[in-house]
Amino acid sequence: MNDELQIKVQAFLDGELPEAEAREIGSLLARDADAAAMRAELKHTRAALVGFERRILVPETREFYFSKIQREIEREEASASAPARPQHSIFSFWRRALAVTGGVAALAVALLVVTNFGPRGAALEVALGSGEAFTYRNYESGATLVWLSYPAENGLAENQPAATLQ
Amino acid sequence: MPSQKDYSSLEDAALVKLAQKGDTLAFEELVFRHRDKIYARAYTMMHSEDAALDLSQEAWVKAWQRLAQFQGDSSFATWVTRITINVCLDQLRKNKRQRAESIEELNEESGGVDRQMPVVTVDPTERLERGELRQKIDTALGKLTEEHRTVLVLHEFQEMEYKDIAQTVGVSIGTVMSRLFYARRKMAALLADVRKTE
Structure with missing residues (x-):
């Protein structure tokens, strides 16, 4: 008996064959001992399974089992109703990074200028030591120039008194 | 309320x-x-x-x-x-x-069941007590591939028709018939082994 026929015997047993094919397989079963034996095996297996699913009980108390379900429901509802995360966080990161980088770059340029082209008696002082502001002072002319990074990360421009810039 | x-x-x-x-x-x-x-x-x-x-x-x-x-x-x-x-x-x-590809998956439809496996001629479950039979069936189900167990459970315990199983699992009706056939044959062999070892 080939595979196709075996599977048709099974479909016959399960009542899944169209009427014409069912008649055909029915007559085969009546005259073919192998087909009949196959049908008997499939029938026994099916009969053994029906109604014999393992009886297994939830190994937790009603309260504990439901509390986990309830917590998950609440968690999912909370996440569904939560506002979307602000999109500016990535920009804040880049703004901070650029401010620091810009400050360092400006300092490097100023050092270069002072070293190579600056007038005698000129000095560079890092006023705040954080790369956010530095001061160029010319003692001969009494001039002082202060650079501030922008945007000011620590509120320097807003918080420092105007006299500092003198 | x-x-x-x-x-x-x-x-x-x-x-x-x-x-x-x-x-x-x-x-x-x-x-x-x-x-x-x-x-x-x-x-x-x-x-x-x-x-x-x-x-x-x-x-x-x-x-x-x-x-x-x-x-x-x-x-x-x-x-x-x-x-x-x-x-x-x-x-x-x-x-x-x-899961990594396994031999079982290479031979998914037959699940390793030998096509020429002899037919089990006696009811392998007779003379077993209900509790004992339930335990044996559970053990045998555990030895099937997931694909075979799924189709068998949906057909025998959930009482679903071939076409509904095919739709639920996402395979063709032919695949369902094939998997069910080999799952039953393997179960018959496993339950027959249970009888032999007693």
Whole structure:
């Protein structure tokens, strides 16, 4: 008996064959001992399974089992109703990074200028030591120039008194 | 709103209506009534108590979220069981994706069952007591491939027709017939071995 026929015997047993094919397989079963034996095996297996699913009980108390379900429901509802995360966080990161980088770059340029082209008696002082502001002072002319990074990360421009810039 | 005691006297349909309006106590009563059956079905599908516990709870969460869709065309228990089966199938698909290719998967339809395996001529379960038979069947189910066990469970325990199984699992009817055939043959052989070793 080939595979196709075996599977048709099974479909016959399960009542899944169209009427014409069912008649055909029915007559085969009546005259073919192998087909009949196959049908008997499939029938026994099916009969053994029906109604014999393992009886297994939830190994937790009603309260504990439901509390986990309830917590998950609440968690999912909370996440569904939560506002979307602000999109500016990535920009804040880049703004901070650029401010620091810009400050360092400006300092490097100023050092270069002072070293190579600056007038005698000129000095560079890092006023705040954080790369956010530095001061160029010319003692001969009494001039002082202060650079501030922008945007000011620590509120320097807003918080420092105007006299500092003198 | 009824007291906790009143919920236990209500029919499923009444509890479902209350739960659909957001009554979690009514839903808790439904969970309490059907949790063992749902857990047992998840266990039969997964053959793991831990997975069954997690997935049965996931199924209940989904049931709560989809309560509005329940129209009462079937019983509430049948509806939740279908959700459970789908949750288990999703997990089995994830497992399969994560698993390395195995010999079993190369021979998925036959599941390693020899096509020429002799027919088991006697009823392998006769003279076994009910509890003993249940245990033997559970052990034998655990030895099937996930694909074979799934089709067998859906057909024999969930009483689904071939076309419904095909739709649920996402395979052709021919594949369902083939998997079911080899699953039954392997079960027959495993149960026959049980007889021999006694």
